[in-house]
Amino acid sequence: xxxxxxxxxxxxxxxxxxxxxxxxxxxxxxxxxxxxxxxxxxxxxxxxxxxxxxxxxxxxxxxxxxxxxxxxxxxxxxxxxxxxxxxxxxxxxxxxxxxxxxxxxxxxxxxxxxxxxxxxxxxxxxxxxxxxxxxxxxxxxxxxxxxxxxxxxxxxxxxxxxxxxxxxxxxxxxxxxxxxxxxxxxxxxxxxxxxxxxxxxxxxxxxxxxxxxxxxxxxxxxxxxxxxxxxxxxxxxxxxxxxxxxxxxxxxxxxxxxxxxxxxxxxxxxxxxxxxxxxxxxxxxxxxxxxxxxxxxxxxxxxxxxxxxxxxxxxxxxxxxxxxxxxxxxxxxxxxxxxxxxxxxxxxxxxxxxxx
Amino acid sequence: xxxxxxxxxxxxxxxxxxxxxxxxxxxxxxxxxxxxxxxxxxxxxxxxxxxxxxxxxxxxxxxxxxxxxxxxxxxxxxxxxxxxxxxxxxxxxxxxxxxxxxxxxxxxxxxxxxxxxxxxxxxxxxxxxxxxxxxxxxxxxxxxxxxxxxxxxxxxxxxxxxxxxxxxxxxxxxxxxxxxxxxxxxxxxxxxxxxxxxxxxxxxxxxxxxxxxxxxxxxxxxxxxxxxxxxxxxxxxxxxxxxxxxxxxxxxxxxxxxxxxxxxxxxxxxxxxxxxxxxxxxxxxxxxxxxxxxxxxxxxxxxxxxxxxxxxxxxxxxxxxxxxxxxxxxxxxxxxxxxxxxxxxxxxxxxxxxxx
Numbered sequence: 001x002x003x004x005x006x007x008x009x010x011x012x013x014x015x016x017x018x019x020x021x022x023x024x025x026x027x028x029x030x031x032x033x034x035x036x037x038x039x040x041x042x043x044x045x046x047x048x049x050x051x052x053x054x055x056x057x058x059x060x061x062x063x064x065x066x067x068x069x070x071x072x073x074x075x076x077x078x079x080x081x082x083x084x085x086x087x088x089x090x091x092x093x094x095x096x097x098x099x100x101x102x103x104x105x106x107x108x109x110x111x112x113x114x115x116x117x118x119x120x121x122x123x124x125x126x127x128x129x130x131x132x133x134x135x136x137x138x139x140x141x142x143x144x145x146x147x148x149x150x151x152x153x154x155x156x157x158x159x160x161x162x163x164x165x166x167x168x169x170x171x172x173x174x175x176x177x178x179x180x181x182x183x184x185x186x187x188x189x190x191x192x193x194x195x196x197x198x199x200x201x202x203x204x205x206x207x208x209x210x211x212x213x214x215x216x217x218x219x220x221x222x223x224x225x226x227x228x229x230x231x232x233x234x235x236x237x238x239x240x241x242x243x244x245x246x247x248x249x250x251x252x253x254x255x256x257x258x259x260x261x262x263x264x265x266x267x268x269x270x271x272x273x274x275x276x277x278x279x280x281x282x283x284x285x286x287x288x289x290x291x292x293x294x295x296x297x298x299x300x301x302x303x304x305x306x307x308x309x310x311x312x313x314x315x316x317x318x319x320x321x322x323x324x325x326x327x328x329x330x331x332x333x334x335x336x337x338x339x340x341x342x343x344x345x346x347x348x349x350x351x352x353x354x355x356x
Numbered sequence: 357x358x359x360x361x362x363x364x365x366x367x368x369x370x371x372x373x374x375x376x377x378x379x380x381x382x383x384x385x386x387x388x389x390x391x392x393x394x395x396x397x398x399x400x401x402x403x404x405x406x407x408x409x410x411x412x413x414x415x416x417x418x419x420x421x422x423x424x425x426x427x428x429x430x431x432x433x434x435x436x437x438x439x440x441x442x443x444x445x446x447x448x449x450x451x452x453x454x455x456x457x458x459x460x461x462x463x464x465x466x467x468x469x470x471x472x473x474x475x476x477x478x479x480x481x482x483x484x485x486x487x488x489x490x491x492x493x494x495x496x497x498x499x500x501x502x503x504x505x506x507x508x509x510x511x512x513x514x515x516x517x518x519x520x521x522x523x524x525x526x527x528x529x530x531x532x533x534x535x536x537x538x539x540x541x542x543x544x545x546x547x548x549x550x551x552x553x554x555x556x557x558x559x560x561x562x563x564x565x566x567x568x569x570x571x572x573x574x575x576x577x578x579x580x581x582x583x584x585x586x587x588x589x590x591x592x593x594x595x596x597x598x599x600x601x602x603x604x605x606x607x608x609x610x611x612x613x614x615x616x617x618x619x620x621x622x623x624x625x626x627x628x629x630x631x632x633x634x635x636x637x638x639x640x641x642x643x644x645x646x647x648x649x650x651x652x653x654x655x656x657x658x659x660x661x662x663x664x665x666x667x668x669x670x671x672x673x674x675x676x677x678x679x680x681x682x683x684x685x686x687x688x689x690x691x692x693x694x695x696x697x698x699x700x701x702x703x704x705x706x707x708x709x710x711x712x
Contacts, residue, residue: 087668258493
């Protein structure tokens with residue numbers, strides 16, 4: 001039986017007991033709220049995890065890239081939604097081939113998708129992406145969203161299904177009260193768009209949004225029909241700082257590779273082992289009072305008040321931000337206690353290959 | 357003929373003309389200095405690039421991980437040096453199998469490597485890793501380094517070849533004067549270690565260190581025998597801020613995927629497309645006055661004073677930090693002007709697979 005202690009480091013570990021607890025907890029909330037869950041697979045890019053999310057009641061998975069959609073479609077994962085607007089006719093052909101629902105925030109995208117749908121000889125389900133205050137993607141106003149929805153509705157090969165109203169800021173707004181305020185503001189904007197669309201007889205059957213950060217808030221919003229939460233299965237330090245209490249199922253195992261000083265050791269996990277976008281570093285499990293400092297591409301320091309770990313010791317770390325950390329790895333070791341139960345491939349691909 | 361404009365984004369581009377200019381420039385400096393070049397392959401993890409470095413005069417390549425050594429060894433790249441101390445007997449067996457030279461900074465590693473060498477039935481070349489002021493890895497003092505060197509020299513299956521004296525701080529110390537000062541300090545420490553080792557009759561045949569940041573400084577240091585520079589082939593914003601003037605051969609191609617506001621557009625390249633460890637974002641090529649802002653895992657914003665790029669436009673970006681950015685991709689498109697001349701695989705692997 002393979003155990004965690006035998007794995008080459010740095011490596012990514014999933015504690016299955018904690019992961020399953022997180023899945024069950026989210027599923028119960030979703031069920032009692034009467035909403036649907038379409039968890040975001042950009043967090044994991046892992047077919048095995050998507051299968052377990054579907055088994056626990058999810059209606060499908062969200063994806064952020066065409067590649068993720070292709071991966072999930074080829075594995076037979078149902079109910080795909082590409083949450084990112086794209087602007088490349090070649091990519092549009094590929095996403096249409098997967099059967100995924102897509103979003104648009106511009107008339108040009110409506111025309112491109114309609115063309116791609118004709119070429120593929122199939123109808124494409126479409127949500128209008130609404131900017132609910134982040135100004136990242138989405139139609140700029142509820143009125144603009146309704147105009148674009150009208151265009152989708154009139155496009156011969158597109159099927160208008162409703163609205164995407166995702167709040168980027170809502171997910172990590174800085175504590176529960178602020179998340180509640182931002183979410184209320186976001187759904188106020190969404191409500192206006194829904195009102196206009198309903199008066200024009202346009203479908204608002206699906207209203208998709210919400211994150212792990214607002215899982216309790218958004219599941220109480222009447223307008224929302226489905227939640228896009230993704231991080232709840234893994235959890236990370238950023239969400240703990242927001243007061244979320246899902247279990248830390250995701251850790252990174254590292255090894256002490258240099259121990260020549262009092263007060264700190266050097267581990268084999270740096271910028272290539274943990275995503276650095278939150279600024280702060282990971283947290284060592286079971287070494288209270290220790291502090292991680294970045295040490296370069298392949299190194300980090302762990303300051304320890306007393307009892308320095310020895311050369312060769314293994315240390316588990318909770319990552320600052322789960323999604324881009326998982327994106328650094330090719331495999332995740334699914335563990336039950338110390339035993340490795342399975343090795344699941346993570347099919348990340350930032351760049352698609354296109355041969356000459 | 358495939359052109360850059362057809363590639364799915366975000367994706368990694370190498371401008372071959374600029375890359376070759378950088379290689380030629382470094383090779384000329386190395387030749388005139390009488391030193392050797394063993395460029396660091398952790399920057400690229402790409403066999404095709406390593407081959408071109410060897411062809412331009414490098415004596416081998418440095419690697420930071422066992423996986424990189426295995427990749428390069430299997431492709432027949434000569435002269436491998438694993439620059440990271442490791443502390444895992446299983447990994448030591450693997451690195452010994454590649455024939456790479458290794459470093460040690462602790463007596464325990466000497467014993468482990470000696471054992472791994474016996475088991476493999478081959479001699480292993482070893483450098484003692486010296487801490488030249490960074491306190492990241494390395495023997496803490498020149499005296500300690502000499503003691504460890506003595507132990508290597510006496511180990512039946514190890515061959516002492518000299519010293520590693522790499523200055524982490526030296527590479528990005530904050531301008532040429534400060535890099536010069538830090539480098540002088542680092543080589544002062546190395547000189548003391550070399551003196552002690554020579555007096556004890558220990559080999560100091562190889563003294564390896566130096567980075568792209570100190571390529572002109574360290575190639576004038578008498579004690580140094582070989583340079584480990586890695587980033588000079590690609591270049592990045594961090595090195596430009598240090599005043600380095602290699603050509604920006606490495607860029608990331610992105611697409612404008614949302615354009616609903618005056619003053620900025622949203623591109624499809626965020627935390628998963630650019631390494632974030634420098635804090636600051638990438639720089640758009642040919643859009644002077646534009647400023648990139650991080651927008652999440654898959655998004656970034658580009659503030660533009662006037663003439664906003666249209667939905668679907670392609671924008672090239674220079675990354676803040678080349679090594680961990682390249683680490684996010686599976687392929688690099690080697691381009692001559694707008695034409696894609698080749699697609700080279702980047703065999704990054706943070707986590708090694710070990711099946712049950």
